[in-house]
Amino acid sequence: MSIKFITSTRRQFLAGSAALGAASITGLRPAFAAVDWKKHAGTTIEVNLIKSPRGDILQKYQKEFEDLTGIKVNAEQTPEQQQRQKAVIELTSGKPSFDVIHISYHVQKRQFEKAGWLADLTPFMKDPSLTEASLTESDFAQAGLDFAKDKNGRFGGLPFSVDYWIIYWNKELFAAKGVEFPKTFEELVAAAEKLTDKDAGTYGFVARGMKNANTPVWASFMLGYGKSTVKDGKLETDSPESIEAAKLYQRLMTKSAPPGVTGFNWAECQSSFLQGKVGMWMDGIGFAPPLEDPKKSRVVGKVGYGVMPKGPGAQAAPTFGDGIGVTEGSSKKEAAYLYCQWAISKEMGARLLQSGSGVPFRNSVLNDPEILKGVTMPAEWASVLSESAKVSQLCLPVIVPVTEFRDVMGVALTNVIGGADPAAEMKRATEEFRPILERSEA
Template sequence: MTIDLSRPTRRQVLAGSAALGAALGAGLAGVGPAAAAVDWKRHAGTTLEVNLIKSPRGDTLQKYQKEFEELTGIKVNSEQTPEQQQRQKAVIELTSGRPSFDVIHISYHVQKRQFEKAGWLADLGPFLKNPELTDPSLTESDFATAGLDFARDRNGRFGGLPFSVDYWIVYWNKELFAAKGLEFPRTFDELVKAAETLTDADKGIYGFVARGAKNANTPVWSSFMLGYGKSAIGPDGALQTDSPEAIEAAALYQRLMTRSAPRGVVGFNWAECQSAFLQGRIGMWFDGVGFAPPLENPQKSRVVGKVGYSVVPKGPVVQAAPTFGDGIGVTEASAKKEAAYLYCQWAISKEMGARLLQAGGGVPFRNSVLNDPDIRKGVTMPPSWIDAVAESGPVSQLCLPVIVPVTEFRDVFGVGLTNLIGGGDPAAEMKKATEAFRPVLARSEAP
């Protein structure tokens, strides 16, 4: 049965909304079940400013914000901003030393190293060890390894709490596949063949869509690269973006986007891809698992009940689920750190994680959410969606390099990928982009 999350009692909130608990930092092992309950009202009367990324995660936090306010007596002013603008705003304000927000929703896969190096996030270690601020019901093992790796810096310091993991999956139109007598592809080669078989431009049907806009397009290519057994930066810290495997991944991107994607795809970000898929004229869409809910909404979608959700097909070398993640943290400049921490704690609670998962808006990093049979039964998405989530975990790999200039990485290689859609040569474009980015990376890593 579905867990009733609509009207939680205070006891449920204290149990389920409890924060990142006992062992999330060194020295927390001694915090046990007998510890005092969190004093949620200790900062009643405070007003917090919260900076969120426009996303299903941000929607969920705003939808239930009033419950946090009632629990704590803290007033929350939250704002959602599209991710590119949000990142720019964050850098400008945090660099000034006087940000207008106390809490910030961050994309670990883009902002982790930048925020760590600049010291923009408060150290949450002391809060995590305080039983009056942190419920002891959680242990470190409740969080997926990727979440902990994202949240910790190189010194083991927690600069944020792991919020949601975003695996990239393939959304596919079962009706279009059936009409052509096709099965879902299990390899990259089969993916290409299926995309081209499904495409009928005269009827406005296209076999594949993914992000084509500069910057947004880079994760599509780097995702394909994982299937060739390479990541953008090797274990030795050297760029691998002009390797034979990277060039093959670029050629795969070019073929799919020029032979099987809709006209104008060079301007598509995720929203345009989603909109095209919703119309029922796209065979496959490759993007994050958290973009699923509108597909099953009869008010927005023409493909309700017709969508398949699958882990990424196997590449020539390995099957890899591209992995991204976001977190939520307290700004170092905030004068309201404890109150802000309470908000972050509530945001990543089991209750909020259950809501996110059940609505299909994201995948919490918490094992206690993913493994709870009652929560899984309450997932409103089709069973194949949660199956795709479960199957992605064991083959997950970080998609983007964890570096400070990740935005520049996406920009530089995004130009090359845009040129590919215009007919550029994959080897020439990847080599040119690699040479352009190499000094940028070197400067960022200099002492």
């Protein structure tokens, strides 16, 4: 029996059946009943979300939180790059306009920790009147704990969703050209070029080409060459492996990608794949739902989901993660924490997973057979999720100036797509960024 969600009432939620059915979650009745959800009724909180499938899920079910708690939520989604800029400006002022912030750990973790912008949630998590009993450290995957906790073991946010990068592929286009799904980088290039027919308007590969957004694509390829971008505080971005990754990126994006790809972020890549004119799209597993939506997609039933191919040095599923936290400058920290707890609850995690919008960090969601029965995405999607977890590696460096890193390397990659020499560009960008990294670590 698959899980069907129903509209929650406070009584149902407290009974542990708000969305998942009494059979699928055990132990929630006493846990949720112990929390004083109405403690801050009448409060209004401001929530700053990243525009993403995760943000969509939170806004879609926001009224349930408001009914449960009596807390009014004003939530706004902003595209990720603008959201990060807005966050830095407001948090630096010490008086942000928002109480809750959606965090891209792979970009913002070190920066937020060093600046002290997030409230320590550890005391709230230990308070049984604020935290339901099943919300424990042991229920989070290790990657989530690594992202959420600082070097002193304090929680500067709650782990929300992990995102593995995969290859989406069009089975119809592959079959028409007699191409098999690539298992290696070499096969990836060959497949992309065989699938490309520019006269027919068909292209073999698409990935982010826009400055800053393009850096994770190249960094993902670096993992396949057995290198990370920064190791032990030292840049490896001008290493032979880095240059080979840049050459691979250049070849794919110039020989097999649609025109105008230097202006593509994930949304443009997704749109081109939805039209059925692209053979492969490389990006996060959480962007899958529209591909299976007949109202949005021309490729319903034709989409394949594949683990990142193996590079010369390793097979690695590039891994990113986000969380949700309370700002240190908020005067409504407890109310904001209740929202964060609801956002990463088992109920909301099930919705995230079942819709294909993301992958919760909570083991109790991923290991619940009843929740897994309700996953609406194809079985192949769930299989790739499981296989990617086995070869997961963090993609971007956990450093303070990661936005500047993405900008500097992103310019180099844009130049590479334009025909510049990959070795010269990676060496130039590395020299430009090195003093920025050294100052940040001082």
